[in-house]
Amino acid sequence: MKAVSILAELREVIAARELAWMLAAREIRVRYKHTVLGIGWALAVPLCLMLVFTFLFSRVARVSTGSLPYAVFVYLGLVPWQFHASVLTASARCLTENRNLVTKVYFAREALPLSVVFSALADFAVAALVLVVLMAWYAVVPGWGLLLVPLVLAVQVALSIGLAFLFSAGNLLYRDVQYLLQVLVLVWMFASSVVYPIPRTGNLAWLAWLNPMTPILDAYRGLIVGGETWFKPEFGVAALVSLVLMVFGWRWFRGVEGKFGELA
Amino acid sequence: MTAPAVEFDAVSKRFHKGARISTLAGLVLGAPRRWLARKNESGLLPGEFYALSEVTFALQAGESLGILGPNGSGKSTVLKLLFRILRPDAGQVRAKGRVGGLIELGAGFHPYLSGRENVFINGAILGMTRAQVRQRYDSIVEFAGIAEFMDMPVKDYSSGMYARLAFAIAAHADPDVLLVDEVLAVGDATFQLKCYDWMARMRKSGRAVVAVSHDLYAMAASSRCLYLNAGKPVLLGEPRAVIDRYLQDLSLGQRDPVPETSFVKTESGQARAVIERVEFLGDDGQQLRALEHGAELTIRFHFQANAAVESPMFGLTLFHDDARIPLSSPRHYLFQAFSGEAFKGMTLRGKGVVEVSVKDVRLPVGSYRAKTYLYERDGVTPIFLQDGATRIEVKRPGWSDGRALLDHRQTWGMPVMAEGSQP
Numbered sequence: 001m002k003a004v005s006i007l008a009e010l011r012e013v014i015a016a017r018e019l020a021w022m023l024a025a026r027e028i029r030v031r032y033k034h035t036v037l038g039i040g041w042a043l044a045v046p047l048c049l050m051l052v053f054t055f056l057f058s059r060v061a062r063v064s065t066g067s068l069p070y071a072v073f074v075y076l077g078l079v080p081w082q083f084h085a086s087v088l089t090a091s092a093r094c095l096t097e098n099r100n101l102v103t104k105v106y107f108a109r110e111a112l113p114l115s116v117v118f119s120a121l122a123d124f125a126v127a128a129l130v131l132v133v134l135m136a137w138y139a140v141v142p143g144w145g146l147l148l149v150p151l152v153l154a155v156q157v158a159l160s161i162g163l164a165f166l167f168s169a170g171n172l173l174y175r176d177v178q179y180l181l182q183v184l185v186l187v188w189m190f191a192s193s194v195v196y197p198i199p200r201t202g203n204l205a206w207l208a209w210l211n212p213m214t215p216i217l218d219a220y221r222g223l224i225v226g227g228e229t230w231f232k233p234e235f236g237v238a239a240l241v242s243l244v245l246m247v248f249g250w251r252w253f254r255g256v257e258g259k260f261g262e263l264a
Numbered sequence: 265m266t267a268p269a270v271e272f273d274a275v276s277k278r279f280h281k282g283a284r285i286s287t288l289a290g291l292v293l294g295a296p297r298r299w300l301a302r303k304n305e306s307g308l309l310p311g312e313f314y315a316l317s318e319v320t321f322a323l324q325a326g327e328s329l330g331i332l333g334p335n336g337s338g339k340s341t342v343l344k345l346l347f348r349i350l351r352p353d354a355g356q357v358r359a360k361g362r363v364g365g366l367i368e369l370g371a372g373f374h375p376y377l378s379g380r381e382n383v384f385i386n387g388a389i390l391g392m393t394r395a396q397v398r399q400r401y402d403s404i405v406e407f408a409g410i411a412e413f414m415d416m417p418v419k420d421y422s423s424g425m426y427a428r429l430a431f432a433i434a435a436h437a438d439p440d441v442l443l444v445d446e447v448l449a450v451g452d453a454t455f456q457l458k459c460y461d462w463m464a465r466m467r468k469s470g471r472a473v474v475a476v477s478h479d480l481y482a483m484a485a486s487s488r489c490l491y492l493n494a495g496k497p498v499l500l501g502e503p504r505a506v507i508d509r510y511l512q513d514l515s516l517g518q519r520d521p522v523p524e525t526s527f528v529k530t531e532s533g534q535a536r537a538v539i540e541r542v543e544f545l546g547d548d549g550q551q552l553r554a555l556e557h558g559a560e561l562t563i564r565f566h567f568q569a570n571a572a573v574e575s576p577m578f579g580l581t582l583f584h585d586d587a588r589i590p591l592s593s594p595r596h597y598l599f600q601a602f603s604g605e606a607f608k609g610m611t612l613r614g615k616g617v618v619e620v621s622v623k624d625v626r627l628p629v630g631s632y633r634a635k636t637y638l639y640e641r642d643g644v645t646p647i648f649l650q651d652g653a654t655r656i657e658v659k660r661p662g663w664s665d666g667r668a669l670l671d672h673r674q675t676w677g678m679p680v681m682a683e684g685s686q687p
Contacts, residue, residue: 026377034376101351105372176289
């Protein structure tokens with residue numbers, strides 16, 4: 001009985017993916033309407049951040065990134081990180097901002113956090129295009145590992161979906177979540193290998209095991225520019241954590257979903 | 265007997281009056297109070313109330329249920345429970361097939377996007393696939409009747425255009441159970457007729473319809489009505505009986521406990537004259553509480569004159585409780601009896617009665633309140649005036665579903681027998 005009802009719910013979520021895409025398309029269209037740069041903002045933001053961090057960590061303070069130019073290193077970190085960070089902040093608000101939908105119409109509520117992930121994914125795709133230009137500029141030759149990038153992306157998407165479920169519903173229960181997240185995003189960024197590599201030895205080595213973002217970011221870098229072995233045991237842990245988080249996040253979201261109509 | 269399309273089984277829903285805990289600070293600071301709080305005998309915590317209690321009904325496919333009741337009686341809560349926006353605290357809500365609604369038209373419309381873009385998004389929200397929307401797009405635009413505005417952002421739509429487009433999308437979502445919540449108040453008369461027509465067709469094609477409306481004439485077309493008051497089911501059954509009960513309660517609630525009275529005083533401070541009460545009598549001399557269509561009526565005024573009143577003029581005016589009814593009458597009454605010069609030259613003193621008889625009373629169905637007044641000679645202001653002390657109902661005649669102002673009873677016959685026919 002229980003298994004049957006979970007399957008029915010899963011079917012409902014799968015049926016809602018089209019709605020999630022449409023909501024994401026609406027979000028993107030509205031986000032860049034009346035702007036001069038339009039979708040170009042999806043490029044401009046990580047590019048500006050790249051310039052800032054390149055100045056900071058190759059002029060002001062030196063960070064060693066081996067043979068890889070720092071600009072490429074940091075851009076490879078910033079693009080997936082932007083995806084992660086925008087899912088975190090936008091998911092917290094997706095149910096409260098759409099309260100006119102949540103309190104008036106029934107649809108599979110998962111469509112809203114999923115649409116957040118999808119629209120962040122679109123920005124991610126645009127920003128990734130610049131990477132091609134950047135790598136040509138620095139004459140970085142990608143390896144065959146490039147073909148495995150979708151696998152890493154899949155792990156990151158799973159992680160995003162799980163967190164989007166948790167934070168969207170969490171913020172409906174306690175509006176503190178959206179403010180806590182602002183802090184969390186900043187701390188998490190500096191605890192991950194976004195703008196500098198996280199050491200795998202020494203007394204901070206445990207950070208890479210605990211935080212799934214570090215192995216994910218390192219895997220992107222390893223696969224795209226080659227050089228070091230991309231697969232580290234930490235990545236396996238990160239993949240497992242992401243998968244568990246996605247399933248757990250969804251079940252919890254479903255569990256509190258009945259209250260959405262009253263809480264939004 | 266097939267399973268019902270919609271079923272409410274002893275459904276209750278609690279709401280909290282104050283703010284719910286939605287910050288961590290509220291969770292922590294409110295904790296001691298919540299631990300100490302005890303449920304009362306009806307299972308409520310302090311500050312909670314029942315938005316619905318023990319509501320039960322079942323509806324077969326092709327049937328429609330009209331829910332009526334005053335504001336805040338839980339009508340919309342029933343719809344929200346059916347729509348799965350809310351979950352019941354007790355009891356079971358079951359609906360067979362897809363539940364769709366005209367609950368909040370245009371929920372999810374984005375002001376900056378064009379009508380066309382919004383059709384696709386709103387269609388998806390209402391459960392249509394992209395292919396289905398594409399297939400029904402032309403029909404949606406035609407139903408809404410705003411083909412030339414489909415590329416305009418909806419923020420520039422008039423409220424009527426907005427509602428028409430929203431309704432057109434909802435109408436094409438093709439649900440098995442249709443919920444309608446007071447949405448037909450928007451749009452012009454032509455569009456409203458189109459909507460009623462569409463709802464009737466939905467019912468005929470085997471959908472179950474649950475509608476909430478204050479328009480009792482629309483409710484009368486349902487297969488059954490449910491009358492809710494403060495979340496409790498008062499009556500469920502045949503529409504006319506339920507509507508009559510509702511109107512009766514309404515007029516009871518509206519009855520002013522202290523009627524408005526004003527009078528001219530004598531030097532000793534008492535009223536010069538009062539109309540103590542008014543009676544409505546039938547042709548058999550019995551007092552009436554309700555009037556039949558076309559009835560013969562005698563109105564009897566009981567007066568008490570404490571000082572002499574020269575050439576008195578008695579009057580009574582009836583006002584319909586539904587303020588919309590006297591659509592063209594500038595003074596908002598539908599019936600007046602006025603004695604004019606009938607008692608000219610007469611001096612009124614002491615206790616007594618005057619009567620007026622009225623033939624063939626034809627008034628719109630409903631309940632009325634009476635205003636009575638007494639003038640002296642051709643005085644401009646009445647020496648006695650009372651509003652709301654007397655009430656009377658006008659019953660719906662058995663042969664009419666309408667408001668019955670005209671007698672349209674008919675006699676049919678065949679003046680020349682057609683060949684082969686038999687009388």
